[in-house]
Amino acid sequence: MKYLDEFSDPDLARKLLDQIHAATTQKWAMMEVCGGQTHSIIRHAIDQLLPPELELIHGPGCPVCVTPLEVIDRALAIAARPGVIFCSFGDMLRVPGSSQDLFAVKSAGGDVRVVYSPLDALRLARENPDKEVVFFGIGFETTAPANAMTVYQAERLGVHNFSLLVSHVLVPPAIAAIMESSTCRVQAFLAAGHVCSVMGTAEYPPLARKYKVPIVVTGFEPLDILEGIRRTVVQLEAGRHEMENAYPRAVRDEGNVPAMEMLRDVFAVTDRTWRGIGTIPLSGWKLAAKYREFDAEERFDVTGIRTAESGLCRSGEVLQGLIKPHECAAFGKECTPRNPLGATMVSSEGACAAYYTYRRLELVDAK
Ligand code: SF4
Numbered sequence: 001m002k003y004l005d006e007f008s009d010p011d012l013a014r015k016l017l018d019q020i021h022a023a024t025t026q027k028w029a030m031m032e033v034c035g036g037q038t039h040s041i042i043r044h045a046i047d048q049l050l051p052p053e054l055e056l057i058h059g060p061g062c063p064v065c066v067t068p069l070e071v072i073d074r075a076l077a078i079a080a081r082p083g084v085i086f087c088s089f090g091d092m093l094r095v096p097g098s099s100q101d102l103f104a105v106k107s108a109g110g111d112v113r114v115v116y117s118p119l120d121a122l123r124l125a126r127e128n129p130d131k132e133v134v135f136f137g138i139g140f141e142t143t144a145p146a147n148a149m150t151v152y153q154a155e156r157l158g159v160h161n162f163s164l165l166v167s168h169v170l171v172p173p174a175i176a177a178i179m180e181s182s183t184c185r186v187q188a189f190l191a192a193g194h195v196c197s198v199m200g201t202a203e204y205p206p207l208a209r210k211y212k213v214p215i216v217v218t219g220f221e222p223l224d225i226l227e228g229i230r231r232t233v234v235q236l237e238a239g240r241h242e243m244e245n246a247y248p249r250a251v252r253d254e255g256n257v258p259a260m261e262m263l264r265d266v267f268a269v270t271d272r273t274w275r276g277i278g279t280i281p282l283s284g285w286k287l288a289a290k291y292r293e294f295d296a297e298e299r300f301d302v303t304g305i306r307t308a309e310s311g312l313c314r315s316g317e318v319l320q321g322l323i324k325p326h327e328c329a330a331f332g333k334e335c336t337p338r339n340p341l342g343a344t345m346v347s348s349e350g351a352c353a354a355y356y357t358y359r360r361l362e363l364v365d366a367k
Helices: 010-023 035-043 069-079 102-107 118-127 144-157 171-180 193-199 204-211 222-238 257-266 289-294 315-319 351-357 361-365
Strands: 028-034 054-061 084-088 111-114 132-139 162-169 188-192 215-218 243-245 267-274 278-287
Touching: 010 222, 028 035, 028 171, 028 193, 028 222, 035 054, 035 188, 035 222, 035 351, 054 171, 054 222, 054 315, 069 084, 069 102, 069 132, 069 162, 084 102, 084 118, 102 111, 118 132, 118 144, 118 162, 132 144, 144 162, 144 257, 144 289, 162 267, 162 289, 171 188, 171 204, 171 278, 188 193, 188 222, 193 215, 193 257, 204 215, 204 243, 215 222, 257 267, 278 289, 315 351
Parallel strands: 028 054, 028 188, 084 111, 084 132, 132 162, 188 215, 215 243
Antiparallel strands: 162 278, 267 278
8 A cells, every 4th residue: 555555664674673773782661652653563563573672661642541431421421311412433432431331322222423523523413403412522632623623613603502522631741740750661752743743843852851851753654663763762872862753754843733723722721630640730621711612511511420440450550651461460351352441452542452452462371
C-alpha cells in the first residue's frame, strides 16, 4: 500500500536497528506516549529487536484507557434514559463501567449508536428534533478539533437538542506528572506525532529542559518508531535533552493553527482525572462557559456520579509503566479482550490488549 509500505521497508528497518545497536552503550528506559505507538511496537515486535539495554515503557496515551470510570458511568446513565440517542465511536461500547457497558444498555433497549464522526451525531440531532442526541467526546488533542467544530456548528445552526459528554485529556501535563512521580523510571519520551500535528511542538522544549529528558516527536509506522528510538538513544548517550521532530511529514512546529483557534474558542483548560493515574492539574479540556448549554453532564445532571475502581485490575500500574501487562495475575486468564476487566484490555490501543493480541501470552507461561 503506497505511503505505508515505504515505512515498513525491512532493509531500512535493519539499517536503523544496526544504528540503534551501535549507539547503545548502557541501559535506558524510554516511554512511548501514545497507545497507537504501543500497538505498532508490539505488533511488529520492535521491542524484541532492540538492544537488551533499551526498555520501552508503555505510556498513558490510549484515550479509551484513561477515560475515568465515573465518566463511563455517566455515559451509561445518560444512554439509558428514554428519549436519548447516545452516539459514540465503536471502541467505547465495550469499555466496562462499574456494572455494565454501553452494549448492555443497548441490548436493554437504550438507543446507542456507533457513528464515525461527531458531525454524524449533529446530523442525527437535526433529523430527530424530538430526541436529545449526545456524543461521547473523549480523547487527546487529536480528536478534540472535530468535537469542538461540532459544538461550534450546533451553536451556529441553533441545534439545541445536541450535547457533548466531554472528557478530553492533554499530553504535556501528563508528561510533567509522570516526571514528577516518585516512582518515575522514564529517561526519555517518544512524543505522539498526531497530537503534535494538531498542537505543534512549542510545549515540549520547556518540558525537555525542566526534566532533562529528550522528547522526540515520533510517528506510528515501524520506520517512524525506529527513527524516533534512534534519535532518542543518540541524545541520551550524548547527555543531551532536547525536543526533536522525527515526524516532519505530518508535524509542523506551529501545528494546525485553525484547529488550535477552534479549540481555544470552544474549550477551557480544567483539572482532569485519568483512569488508573488520578487527577492531574490542568490536564484536560471542558466546554468553555459560552458553550455550557451543550454540556451533557449539566443537561442530564450526572455530575454527582462518583465511582470507585475495582481493586483487581492493575491497569493504573500498566499506564504508569510500573508493570508490563503480562505481570498482572489476571492477564490472559480472568482478563481477555472478550472479557476485559480493565480498559487497557478493551481498546486495541491498550497495552494489555496489544500484548494479548500479539502473542505475549507466551510471556505468562514463561513467568
Ligand atoms: S490484564 Fe486486565 S486486569 Fe490486568 S491490568 Fe490489564 S486490563 Fe487490568
